[in-house]
Each structure stands twice: as structure tokens, then as C-alpha cells.
Amino acid sequence: xxxxxxxxxxxxxxxxxxxxxxxxxxxxxxxxxxxxxxxxxxxxxxxxxxxxxxxxxxxxxxxxxxxxxxxxxxxxxxxxxxxxxxxxxxxxxxxxxxxxxxxxxxxxxxxxxxxxxxxxxxxxxxxxxxxxxxxxxxxxxxxxxxxxxxxxxxxxxxxxxxxxxxxxxxxxxxxxxxxxxxxxxxxxxxxxxxxxxxxxxxxxxxxxxxxxxxxxxxxxxxxxxxxxxxxx
Numbered sequence: 001x002x003x004x005x006x007x008x009x010x011x012x013x014x015x016x017x018x019x020x021x022x023x024x025x026x027x028x029x030x031x032x033x034x035x036x037x038x039x040x041x042x043x044x045x046x047x048x049x050x051x052x053x054x055x056x057x058x059x060x061x062x063x064x065x066x067x068x069x070x071x072x073x074x075x076x077x078x079x080x081x082x083x084x085x086x087x088x089x090x091x092x093x094x095x096x097x098x099x100x101x102x103x104x105x106x107x108x109x110x111x112x113x114x115x116x117x118x119x120x121x122x123x124x125x126x127x128x129x130x131x132x133x134x135x136x137x138x139x140x141x142x143x144x145x146x147x148x149x150x151x152x153x154x155x156x157x158x159x160x161x162x163x164x165x166x167x168x169x170x171x172x173x174x175x176x177x178x179x180x181x182x183x184x185x186x187x188x189x190x191x192x193x194x195x196x197x198x199x200x201x202x203x204x205x206x207x208x209x210x211x212x213x214x215x216x217x218x219x220x221x222x223x224x225x226x227x228x229x230x231x232x
Contacts, residue, residue, distance in 0.1 A: 010060060011083050013076060016112040016202065017069045017134060022076070023060035026084035031057055035081075048140055051077050051226075058084075066138030071112050073137040074204045074226040082107035091208070091223065103210050110206045110229060118200040120160075122193045124186065132197050133160040143198075152183050155194060204229070 008025040015022065027035070031054045038050035051073065052065040058080055065073060081089075087108045095101050120132040135143060135158050142150040156179045162169040171179050186194070205224035212219055223229070 013079050015072045016075055017072050024058045027058050067136050069134035070137050071202045075112050078107050078110050112202050113205045114202045115200040124190050128164055130162045131160045132158050152180050155183050
């Protein structure tokens with residue numbers, strides 16, 4: 001007599017960036033072990049690679065994780081974890097007095113926050129403008145570097161279209177040398193606007209309330225970014 005085959009439930013979730021629905025199954029014990037190893041690691045690349053592997057394993061639909069917007073991947077992972085194990089997790093963090101606070105949170109309440117001041121349109125000069133696109137999950141490592149070449153790579157990968165009065169241009173139609181020359185011609189004002197685009201990107205966040213044990217006051221704290229919620 002053979003062992004029974006377990007059938008996992010199928011869930012549907014909507015990606016925050018484009019409202020496209022994707023189907024997934026809960027992760028298994030095998031995948032939970034991978035996540036446990038990642039949660040104990042301080043290697044950001046290992047953690048990101050593990051998240052991508054688990055999501056790829058659990059998605060029913062074919063999705064290229066590395067091409068998704070970073071905040072989409074973070075949100076999908078949080079919701080996958082909520083459906084696979086438990087939506088309630090214990091979050092620990094340091095308050096302003098360096099005291100450890102322990103708080104239960106509901107992962108299903110974690111949402112992607114869209115900054116109302118965020119814009120993807122950058123006017124380079126009177127004749128030329130460009131529209132940016134969200135950085136993908138596969139670009140995370142390059143975004144954390146100060147290397148000039150990788151900075152150029154990140155910016156070029158996030159330029160969707162370039163507009164003049166006469167035409168619309170796509171960077172894929174140009175050589176890397178031409179793209180680098182174009183980006184290196186940006187003014188300081190252009191770069192500040194590009195920096196503002198990156199700094200105001202949609203992000204995973206949750207506002208939590210906790211009581212200060214010394215004063216009894218209720219304090220609100222913003223928790224953001226996948227690393228803040230990462231748990232096995």
C-alpha cells in the first residue's frame with residue numbers, strides 16, 4: 001500500500017505594481033528548512049537567492065522572479081509565509097533607547113505603501129525627458145554598491161523610455177558605450193531627481209503601536225523592508 005499523496009491548497013494573490021494575479025501553493029517542510037538557513041545567515045545574497053528559489057518553487061504560474069519589481073517580490077514572499085505557516089509572527093526590534101521590543105504582528109496587514117510624491121518622470125532639460133521603471137529584484141545587489149559602473153547599469157536598467165519632441169527612444173537600441181555616455185552627461189540636478197525617484201519607491205511597510213513601559217505612552221513605529229519581517 002503506497003503512502004497517501006498530500007494535496008496543497010492553491011491561493012491567488014495580486015501583485016501591487018500591476019494588479020496581475022498569480023497562483024501559488026504553500027511552501028513545504030523542505031522549503032521551510034531553506035528559509036530557516038537563510039534567516040540565520042547574514043549574507044544578503046544568500047537570503048535573496050533563497051527567497052527567489054522558494055517563490056519559484058511555490059508559484060503555479062510561470063514567473064521570472066528576478067524581473068519583478070523588488071517590492072512585488074517582498075510582498076509576495078510575506079503573503080506566502082503567512083499562508084504557509086502562520087500569519088501572526090513575533091517581531092523584535094530596538095526602540096530609541098536601545099531596548100528590545102517584542103510585538104506580535106499580522107503579516108496579512110503588511111502592505112506596499114505608494115508615496116504620493118513619487119514620480120517616474122524626469123525632465124533632463126527643455127528638450128529631453130525620460131520615464132523610469134521600478135528596479136527589479138535581480139538588481140538588489142547592484143543597488144547597494146558605490147561602484148560607478150554598476151550605478152550606471154542600475155540607472156540604465158531603470159530607464160523605460162527617453163522622449164524628445166521628435167521621437168521616443170529605447171536604450172535597447174543603443175550600445176552600452178552610448179548609454180554610458182548619455183548617463184554620464186546628466187547634471188547634478190538630474191542625478192538628484194533620479195535619486196529622489198529611488199528614495200521614494202513603493203515599499204513594504206507596517207505601522208505598529210506599542211506601549212513604552214517607563215512612560216506608559218503608546219508609540220507608533222514604522223517597520224519597512226523585507227529584512228524587518230524576514231522570519232522562517
